[in-house]
Amino acid sequence: MSNTDTTQPVLELRSVSKTYTVKQGMFGKPKPLKAINDVSISLKRGEVLGLVGESGCGKSTLAKILLGLEEPTKGEVRVDGEVIGATDRRTLARRIQPIFQDPYSSLNPRKSIEDIISLPLRVHSIGDSNTQDKAVREILDIVGLPQRVMRTYPSQMSGGQRQRVAIARALIMKPEIVICDEPTSALDVSVQSQILNLLNDLRAEFNLTYLFISHDLAVVEHLATRVAVMYLGRIVEESSVGGLFDTSGHPYTQALLKSVLTPEAGKGVPDTELGMEYPNPIAPPSGCHFHPRCPMAMTHCATVPPRPVPTPEGHVECHLFDTENGHDTGTPLMREGV
Amino acid sequence: MSDATTNMTSDPMLEAIVGPTPGQMLRKRIFGHQGLMIGVVVLGILVLVAIFAPLLAPHDPYAQSLMARMKPPVFLGGTWEHPLGTDHLGRDYLSRLIYGARVSLMIGVVAATISGVIGTAMGVAAGYFGGKVDAVVTYLINVRLAMPVVLVALAVVAILGGSLQVVIVVLGLLLWDRFAVVMRASTLQVRGREYVAAAKAVGCSTPRILMSEIMPNIANNLIVVMTLEMAHAILLEAALSFLGLGVQPPTPSWGLMVSEGKNMMLFEPWMVLIPGAVLFVLVLAINLMGDGLRDVTAPENRS
Amino acid sequence: MNSPLLRVKDLTIDIPVGGGTLNAVRGIDFDLNRGETLCIVGESGSGKSLTSLALMGLLGGRIKRTASQMEFDGIDLTKANSKTMRALRGDRMAMIFQEPMTSLNPAFTIGNQLMEALLLHRNVGKEAARARAIELLEKVGITAAESRLSQYPHQLSGGLRQRVMIAMALMCEPELIIADEPTTALDVTIQAQILRLLVDLGREMNMAMILITHDLGVVARVADKVAVMYAGELVETGSADQVFNAPMHPYTRGLLRCIPQPGKTERGARLGTIPGIVPNLVGGVTGCPFRTRCDHAVAACRNAIPHRKPAENHRFRCVHETGHQTAETVV
Incomplete structure (x- = not known):
């Protein structure tokens, strides 16, 4: 990683927020739902940022913003230092491409594999049909598919093969950044490892930058160089993969790590000590959003939102680490029952 | 780690391409579906008859012969000169029936196409864009559903005068509601698929997404509704012609033939039964085809 | 053994x-x-x-x-x-499925579905079945169990629905x-x-x-x-x-x-x-x-x-x- 440290970030999010208005019931008052709340991320070329969090934490919304499928309510997204506005989706498309979770829904069943993979080239009028054909053959080779699949249809392929097609489509325009949204969670174990290996090889070969969204922390630990933990629209901790998995700070990160079920016989199921359910994002808890589930919550956690505290390799948002705010950190808060 | 497990590119190469192409599977399902085959064959015969009407018809369908009025068909003791007899003006019934197929099929196809274009445009727009567009389209659908088709058609034809063109246009402008409802629902379903998001992320324009990502995946529903509306239009034309407000004499139309025969119904029931029967067969064939198409295209959608 | x-x-x-x-x-x-x-x-x-x-x-x-x-x-x-x-x-013998949303009937309340098996298989009254349902919901870690009985499956989160499925299996x-x-x-x-x-x-x-x-x-x-x-x-x-x-x-x-x-x-x-x-x-x-x-x-x-x-x-x-x-x- 040392060789990339000097370059400017390839992808940068500056205070990005996305607020939806949600109507509850027919006559309910519309309420704001802060899907993403003031998030800043900076990614250098060749890095893999693992984004983890429970469903509803905003990771998919973040992916949509990066792909230009949603506009941020506030803040800006920069690619190579350039601000990406809402208008130039086509420029963004050449730099950022997605790989989706479900290879059964991400390929149009009515189109041949050749049509699916060459679509980006045709949309952006890159080359004539001859060079496009050549490019498709090349990329098939790169993702490890035989050329004879060109004239087949998605329904004729296995899940792993389909995911390779999706990867081929994402890479054919040579993007700099690939957003991988749970790319292996719909695949069988033996196929998952093939796809993870492929993603790793491609990153090394093309110096790609990944945003890797996953709920599987073991996979994130394996593939990522940096990890960001999201909770209710905020990134509560961000660090290098070593910094996070070896010496994690935030109680939520610790709970997530505890919940990973490694295949070790006899260890039993861990107690995450998280207690109650994930809160409703329309009515997030006051103060630190995590305090009702936090085993280490203190009195002022319920009232004062925590600030981002810099750590050696990133930041963490937790009062436990904020030594300068003058609060008494010694009073534990009584937790609500389960 | 052993060699075989590290060679990443080799394994998917070894994987067989499983199963036949979607086209092959569709063909297999089509030929295995009895109802669909019966519908297609019957409809095909009727279409051929309509196309080759001048070659097939034994007489001029307009030629009157007052000497040969009300001749019975062969099976009721008539002669082979007029296999299905003659009507009250002495015109050959078989020839009028054959030319009538042209009118019925033309009305069915053209009216269903007009309403198909209108309804699909509205339904797809509503389903894809949602929001205000959807609200407006839903409102229009509700307005249209509140109008009784036959009554409105009768009124319009009564004002503009009945002719083949007027009937086609009126029916075309009235029968789009089912297209709009079905296309809206199917678009809503397809819109959320990840391949649509992928196309957006690639930078596809909205018309391109609609035409190449959405349309091919809802076309099967469109075809099914199309057949149903064809049958609907054919029946409505027959009804309007029967009431004297559709196709005008002397144009040979099955509805008109029933209408002209109804005065004689008690004495010569075949004059009503023959055009009624072919109308029934045509509509049945179209509906069999529609049902069959729904059956053979549905499993692909589910997978 | x-x-x-x-x-x-x-x-x-x-x-x-x-x-x-x-x-x-x-x-x-x-x-x-x-x-x-x-x-x-x-x-x-x-x-x-x-x-x-x-x-x-x-x-x-x-x-x-x-x-x-x-x-x-x-x-x-x-x-x-x-x-x-x-x-x-x-x-x-009882079974718990992967997707609780499809195995719970959306038209009936949680309470109805919980009590059904007990009323069917055991000779108990409605009151006893209700008490048992509340007891089990508490056992699977659901708070305010009594008020949950009148809720419908769509009103619960995925985790809660799976808990209800488990409670149902245990009735x-x-x-x-x-x-x-x-x-x-x-x-x-x-x-x-x-x-x-x-x-x-x-x-x-x-x-x-x-x-x-x-x-x-x-x-x-x-x-x-x-x-x-x-x-x-x-x-x-x-x-x-x-x-x-x-x-x-x-x-x-x-x-x-x-x-x-x-x-x-x-x-x-x-x-x-x-x-x-x-x-x-x-x-x-x-x-x-x-x-x-x-x-x-x-x-x-x-x-x-x-x-x-x-x-x-x-x-x-x-x-x-x-x-x-x-x-x-x-x-």
Whole structure:
């Protein structure tokens, strides 16, 4: 990683927020739902940022913003230092491409594999049909598919093969950044490892930058160089993969790590000590959003939102680490029952 | 780690391409579906008859012969000169029936196409864009559903005068509601698929997404509704012609033939039964085809 | 432990398909005692879900099930008619499915659905059933249990719905619970909670449990016994310790190499893979079904495969006496 440290970030999010208005019931008052709340991320070329969090934490919304499928309510997204506005989706498309979770829904069943993979080239009028054909053959080779699949249809392929097609489509325009949204969670174990290996090889070969969204922390630990933990629209901790998995700070990160079920016989199921359910994002808890589930919550956690505290390799948002705010950190808060 | 497990590119190469192409599977399902085959064959015969009407018809369908009025068909003791007899003006019934197929099929196809274009445009727009567009389209659908088709058609034809063109246009402008409802629902379903998001992320324009990502995946529903509306239009034309407000004499139309025969119904029931029967067969064939198409295209959608 | 609660011998499931017969499950054996948890682990298409449905007598009419022995607490399930099975299901055997939203009826309240099984199988009044429902909702960790009874499934979150499913399965204090991927659709944090709950309740009520999953982590943490299923056959069975710490069958070892293991696998290193795909099970299947993907396949793999027993309760099927373990440098 040392060789990339000097370059400017390839992808940068500056205070990005996305607020939806949600109507509850027919006559309910519309309420704001802060899907993403003031998030800043900076990614250098060749890095893999693992984004983890429970469903509803905003990771998919973040992916949509990066792909230009949603506009941020506030803040800006920069690619190579350039601000990406809402208008130039086509420029963004050449730099950022997605790989989706479900290879059964991400390929149009009515189109041949050749049509699916060459679509980006045709949309952006890159080359004539001859060079496009050549490019498709090349990329098939790169993702490890035989050329004879060109004239087949998605329904004729296995899940792993389909995911390779999706990867081929994402890479054919040579993007700099690939957003991988749970790319292996719909695949069988033996196929998952093939796809993870492929993603790793491609990153090394093309110096790609990944945003890797996953709920599987073991996979994130394996593939990522940096990890960001999201909770209710905020990134509560961000660090290098070593910094996070070896010496994690935030109680939520610790709970997530505890919940990973490694295949070790006899260890039993861990107690995450998280207690109650994930809160409703329309009515997030006051103060630190995590305090009702936090085993280490203190009195002022319920009232004062925590600030981002810099750590050696990133930041963490937790009062436990904020030594300068003058609060008494010694009073534990009584937790609500389960 | 052993060699075989590290060679990443080799394994998917070894994987067989499983199963036949979607086209092959569709063909297999089509030929295995009895109802669909019966519908297609019957409809095909009727279409051929309509196309080759001048070659097939034994007489001029307009030629009157007052000497040969009300001749019975062969099976009721008539002669082979007029296999299905003659009507009250002495015109050959078989020839009028054959030319009538042209009118019925033309009305069915053209009216269903007009309403198909209108309804699909509205339904797809509503389903894809949602929001205000959807609200407006839903409102229009509700307005249209509140109008009784036959009554409105009768009124319009009564004002503009009945002719083949007027009937086609009126029916075309009235029968789009089912297209709009079905296309809206199917678009809503397809819109959320990840391949649509992928196309957006690639930078596809909205018309391109609609035409190449959405349309091919809802076309099967469109075809099914199309057949149903064809049958609907054919029946409505027959009804309007029967009431004297559709196709005008002397144009040979099955509805008109029933209408002209109804005065004689008690004495010569075949004059009503023959055009009624072919109308029934045509509509049945179209509906069999529609049902069959729904059956053979549905499993692909589910997978 | 004289006689096990559930004994299955030579269970075979055949599904007639267009071009012949799909031999989906072929001759599997296992025993299960009260209070024990058996995990059946396998990839999609291995027949693990069919096996669970076969035990519950829930296979479709076209699917043919044969077994030389299938006994639940002395009741011969191979001869049981639908009336006997109905009496067993929901009373002494219960099932938990992967997607609670589709297995709960959206038109009825949680309370109605919870009480239904009890009212059906036991001679109890509505009040007693209601009390039991509240008791169980509290037991599965649902707060304000009484008010939840009048709620509908869509008003609950995924984790809560799965808890309701578990409470429903427990209403009649079944002796056997079959859970088919009960936590696959849930977040990792909720998954851990639900699994803990299942394990604790199983222990407390001395229930036998069959857990069907593809997640090796879940298996390792929950199972007393593990059965690794591949293409319709049990390729390896044993205690969790035996299967995870001394895996014998090449498929088991291959699976364990495929998943990144925090602390064991080097970050970013190449993961093991199992090349190829599951064989087509239509028509006769002979020999070892894994031979097309196995590194150690030899000509003898086409013939009948011997059952091997390296230790008490540990069995696997392979032509190689040690599953050819020594041929691999990394295990």
